Amino acid sequence: MNILVFTKRVAATQEEELRITGEGQAVDLSKVPFKVNDWDNYSVEEAVRIVDKAGGSVTAISIGDAESDEVLRRAIAMGAKDGFLVETGEALHDPFTRGELIRGFIDKEKVPFDIILTGVQSEDDQFGAVGGVLAGLMGLPYASMVIGIDAVETDHVVIRRELEGGLQEKVKVATPCVLSIQSGINEPRYVSIMGIRKASKVERKVFKADGYEKGSPKIELVKWVYPEKKGGATMLDGELADVCGQLLGILKEKGVYQ
Amino acid sequence: MVEQAATRVLTCIQCGKCTGSCPESGRTPFNVRMLVRKKQFQTAVDEALPWYCTSCGACTIRCPRDVKPSEVIIELRSKLVEDGDIPVALQKALENTFVQKNPWGRSRNKRADWLEKLDFEVPHVSETESKRLLFVCCIQAYDPRCMVIPVNVARLFKAGGLEFGVLGEEEACCGNEIRRIGEAGLFEELEEENKAAFEEYGVKEIVALSPHCMNALKKEYGDTGIKVVHYTELLAPLVEEGAIRLPGSFGKKVIYHDPCFLGKQNGVFDEPRSILSAVPGLTLLEFSRSREVSLCCEGGGGRMFFEVEATYQRNAEVRVLDAVDRGAEVIATACPFCVMTLEDPATEKGLAVKELSEILTEVL
Amino acid sequence: MSYTLIVAEVRRGVFEERNLDSLGLGALLGAQSVLLVPDGAYQVPDKLVDVVLKVKAAEEAYLNPMNMGKILEAVFAARGKPDHVLFTQSSSGTESAAYAAGLFGMPVVTDVSGYDRDAGVFLKSYYSDKVFGQFKAAGAPAVLTVRSGSFREFAAEKAAAAAAEAIEGAAAVEARTFVEYVEEEKTDIDITKAEFLLSVGRGIGNQDEVAGYEELAGALKAVLSGSRPVIDKMWLPKARQVGTSGKTVKPKVYLAMGISGAFQHIAGMKDSDCIIAVNKDPGAPIFQYAHYGIIGDIHKVRDKLKELAKG
Numbered sequence: 001m002n003i004l005v006f007t008k009r010v011a012a013t014q015e016e017e018l019r020i021t022g023e024g025q026a027v028d029l030s031k032v033p034f035k036v037n038d039w040d041n042y043s044v045e046e047a048v049r050i051v052d053k054a055g056g057s058v059t060a061i062s063i064g065d066a067e068s069d070e071v072l073r074r075a076i077a078m079g080a081k082d083g084f085l086v087e088t089g090e091a092l093h094d095p096f097t098r099g100e101l102i103r104g105f106i107d108k109e110k111v112p113f114d115i116i117l118t119g120v121q122s123e124d125d126q127f128g129a130v131g132g133v134l135a136g137l138m139g140l141p142y143a144s145m146v147i148g149i150d151a152v153e154t155d156h157v158v159i160r161r162e163l164e165g166g167l168q169e170k171v172k173v174a175t176p177c178v179l180s181i182q183s184g185i186n187e188p189r190y191v192s193i194m195g196i197r198k199a200s201k202v203e204r205k206v207f208k209a210d211g212y213e214k215g216s217p218k219i220e221l222v223k224w225v226y227p228e229k230k231g232g233a234t235m236l237d238g239e240l241a242d243v244c245g246q247l248l249g250i251l252k253e254k255g256v257y258q
Numbered sequence: 259m260v261e262q263a264a265t266r267v268l269t270c271i272q273c274g275k276c277t278g279s280c281p282e283s284g285r286t287p288f289n290v291r292m293l294v295r296k297k298q299f300q301t302a303v304d305e306a307l308p309w310y311c312t313s314c315g316a317c318t319i320r321c322p323r324d325v326k327p328s329e330v331i332i333e334l335r336s337k338l339v340e341d342g343d344i345p346v347a348l349q350k351a352l353e354n355t356f357v358q359k360n361p362w363g364r365s366r367n368k369r370a371d372w373l374e375k376l377d378f379e380v381p382h383v384s385e386t387e388s389k390r391l392l393f394v395c396c397i398q399a400y401d402p403r404c405m406v407i408p409v410n411v412a413r414l415f416k417a418g419g420l421e422f423g424v425l426g427e428e429e430a431c432c433g434n435e436i437r438r439i440g441e442a443g444l445f446e447e448l449e450e451e452n453k454a455a456f457e458e459y460g461v462k463e464i465v466a467l468s469p470h471c472m473n474a475l476k477k478e479y480g481d482t483g484i485k486v487v488h489y490t491e492l493l494a495p496l497v498e499e500g501a502i503r504l505p506g507s508f509g510k511k512v513i514y515h516d517p518c519f520l521g522k523q524n525g526v527f528d529e530p531r532s533i534l535s536a537v538p539g540l541t542l543l544e545f546s547r548s549r550e551v552s553l554c555c556e557g558g559g560g561r562m563f564f565e566v567e568a569t570y571q572r573n574a575e576v577r578v579l580d581a582v583d584r585g586a587e588v589i590a591t592a593c594p595f596c597v598m599t600l601e602d603p604a605t606e607k608g609l610a611v612k613e614l615s616e617i618l619t620e621v622l
Numbered sequence: 623m624s625y626t627l628i629v630a631e632v633r634r635g636v637f638e639e640r641n642l643d644s645l646g647l648g649a650l651l652g653a654q655s656v657l658l659v660p661d662g663a664y665q666v667p668d669k670l671v672d673v674v675l676k677v678k679a680a681e682e683a684y685l686n687p688m689n690m691g692k693i694l695e696a697v698f699a700a701r702g703k704p705d706h707v708l709f710t711q712s713s714s715g716t717e718s719a720a721y722a723a724g725l726f727g728m729p730v731v732t733d734v735s736g737y738d739r740d741a742g743v744f745l746k747s748y749y750s751d752k753v754f755g756q757f758k759a760a761g762a763p764a765v766l767t768v769r770s771g772s773f774r775e776f777a778a779e780k781a782a783a784a785a786a787e788a789i790e791g792a793a794a795v796e797a798r799t800f801v802e803y804v805e806e807e808k809t810d811i812d813i814t815k816a817e818f819l820l821s822v823g824r825g826i827g828n829q830d831e832v833a834g835y836e837e838l839a840g841a842l843k844a845v846l847s848g849s850r851p852v853i854d855k856m857w858l859p860k861a862r863q864v865g866t867s868g869k870t871v872k873p874k875v876y877l878a879m880g881i882s883g884a885f886q887h888i889a890g891m892k893d894s895d896c897i898i899a900v901n902k903d904p905g906a907p908i909f910q911y912a913h914y915g916i917i918g919d920i921h922k923v924r925d926k927l928k929e930l931a932k933g
Contacts, residue, residue, distance in 0.1 A: 011749070016367065016752075018752045020753060032367075033358060093755070123749075125755075127732050131720065132721040136725035137725075139725075144717040145717065162713060166805070167633075167804075169802075170802045187346065190343070193444045193446070218729035218759065219730070220757065220758045223743075223756045224748075227753070233914055233915035234913065234914050244927045247898065248927070255771070255874065256818035257844075563866060564867055
């Protein structure tokens with residue numbers, strides 16, 4: 001079982017107040033630290049667990065700048081055999097373009113695979129679309145929001161998809177296929193600094209993104225804008241009954257109480 | 259650097275002094291003597307056990323054969339860290355420290371936010387004459403409860419005419435807890451980053467706010483040639499000599515809790531007491547277990563970031579009950595972790611917990 | 623004739639409410655709106671669209687992205703290509719949308735929460751809503767997934783009921799097949815999965831008060847959780863602890879009562895969609911993180927809420 005797993009280095013913005021520069025041309029990330037995309041961390045762990053049981057090998061692939069080598073070393077420390085960096089000069093916002101680039105890379109480099117794993121989404125753009133686009137482009141069976149892999153057979157897998165409201169759906173998917181992994185599918189192991197240092201000794205291959213066929217982007221990012229300002233807590237004032245009535249109104253509006 | 263304990267476990271005679279002094283052994287499944295034994299014979303250890311240790315250091319101080327049991331625990335943990343098999347909460351703390359240089363994962367860009375609470379400017383350490391660095395570190399930089407500590411200490415230093423500077427966002431976690439969790443690689447990275455900053459700005463003296471930071475900076479950063487002290491060591495003579503005047507009065511019965519990393523591990527017992535004694539109106543009390551045998555609050559060794567599965571009474575509660583017995587109204591301590599662990603049960607019993615600098619600021 | 627194809631999300635016989643947001647965006651886009659639904663007894667709001675297009679397909683097949691590819695092919699063949707294809711931003715909606723985009727070479731923007739008609743741009747969240755990107759599709763049809771709660775107020779009633787159209791479905795794809803639904807096990811409460819958490823802290827005072835909050839949680843259909851002091855005292859089981867030493871939660875609504883907002887607690891819940899805090903102390907740090915706040919006696923608020931919820 002050959003598994004390709006995609007891993008992305010993303011800005012850790014959760015704690016940051018982001019600043020848009022100029023007339024909305026860019027988001028200033030100059031002082032923001034970077035980390036592995038959370039969903040990809042689960043994907044790599046899942047890939048390693050599958051080959052631990054079913055045999056085969058895991059290849060971690062990152063699309064990004066030279067710094068993305070960091071997440072490849074991490075994946076290798078977790079148990080991936082190889083790390084491939086498809087080096088791009090600029091951030092690719094369009095999930096369609098990313099999908100095309102990946103297809104072009106896999107085709108041209110004749111990378112063998114039985115299963116392709118992606119995270120459901122990446123923390124930065126949260127498109128949640130690259131896996132699906134890739135499957136559509138390559139004509140491969142696809143499932144997203146994968147929260148459990150129950151069986152890995154020679155020609156198919158049985159997985160569970162997370163739906164809304166605590167419901168899951170068990171689905172049989174023929175291989176080769178693309179699966180997008182949901183966070184929480186496993187408990188990813190801790191990757192120690194020593195482990196990453198050891199993994200650095202494994203050579204990672206670097207490929208240039210310009211070498212692969214892809215069309216022009218299908219969507220254009222016109223401008224960055226801030227969300228409408230909420231500004232601190234709205235205090236509910238008034239008589240007790242009134243305040244509680246307002247509270248219930250909010251619960252209804254949020255759809256958690258009828 | 260810290261000596262490898264692996265070579266020392268063989269000298270253990272299983273006398274049990276470590277277990278006798280351990281704040282966890284006896285009431286929890288943790289038994290430090292047993293773990294040293296298992297390390298001697300290289301037998302398997304239940305993975306949940308090493309995480310009980312609070313790194314208070316009592317075992318290492320009491321050991322007649324210098325086995326350093328607390329270091330043995332760190333080695334056991336290191337193995338689990340290497341295998342990637344550690345409690346999730348600790349994993350988060352380590353990953354956060356890797357990304358943001360603090361275990362809570364707060365933005366490094368906000369590390370100097372506490373300075374906004376001051377009505378005077380604190381220079382970058384490179385701009386000071388003395389090259390005296392106030393090492394703030396994570397919990398004081400971010401936790402709203404503990405953020406008052408650097409604010410207070412800065413005011414006290416100013417009142418005492420003591421020049422100092424900070425590193426601001428360039429400061430990284432000291433790594434004391436990180437090393438004790440068993441993540442030696444991450445500790446090295448933090449150490450290198452901080453040492454590079456110390457060197458670049460010609461730091462000559464470091465004043466640590468937390469005894470945990472002081473411990474790492476003083477004893478685990480190798481020979482930096484930089485003098486490292488806890489802030490109470492610097493304040494004590496200033497208060498005694500009257501260089502910092504304390505015109506107010508604090509008419510309360512105050513009991514002083516010795517933090518393990520300040521007291522038993524680094525021998526600073528008298529300075530905090532002399533500071534408290536100089537506060538007008540204050541009556542200083544002592545716990546039944548104080549100074550070298552002070553009972554650990556269980557905030558160290560990574561226990562600040564996760565909790566062991568336990569149903570036993572917390573030491574902090576034992577401590578508070580003793581304080582009540584002694585007639586105390588306020589528990590004073592000089593460590594942010596102790597403040598955090600003691601405050602819950604103390605509030606419950608109607609006692610206040612104050613970090614030393616809080617009492618001083620009240621009478622300043 | 624240009625039109626907007628709205629792919630309805632249905633599940634276990636129910637026409638999902640979040641489809642209304644797709645209908646709302648459909649109305650804003652202005653073209654003829656065509657609502658695609660599978661055969662079945664769904665409560666379809668046929669006054670809110672121009673055409674209801676029924677496809678002969680079983681629900682499970684319809685929700686399968688590969689089958690949806692075939693269905694779209696049939697729709698495009700029968701009606702021509704639309705300007706926009708709208709899906710819900712949901713587990714199945716996003717899955718099918720992305721797959722269809724790849725299959726037909728269509729531009730795709732997910733999680734659309736705003737539309738500027740004059741500029742022709744769609745608003746899409748980045749970095750958990752810290753900033754938004756304005757996107758323009760470079761071709762048609764563009765595939766969009768629509769964020770729940772974003773557009774439903776724009777769904778407008780039409781003068782006449784929708785025209786009914788029907789198309790044949792396609793042969794079911796075998797590369798991916800539905801096996802069964804799996805209900806989450808209810809035995810051990812997992813607070814990280816709850817959409818609505820009622821969380822209590824030290825402010826509840828003593829153990830006897832817990833029962834009252836359990837009742838409130840029951841009345842509101844919320845799951846009860848707590849902060850560390852409450853767990854420490856074993857008033858609630860450890861599995862219900864929110865915070866760095868407990869669980870990290872991101873419910874739709876986090877209602878915190880008697881929780882002051884210690885840092886370790888905040889870290890475990892600050893990413894909740896909506897935080898409502900009730901506390902007697904106006905200076906409680908939790909108000910800095912809350913979207914809504916009530917300053918007052920939590921027991922009184924609890925009792926009044928119970929009364930109103932029952933009434």
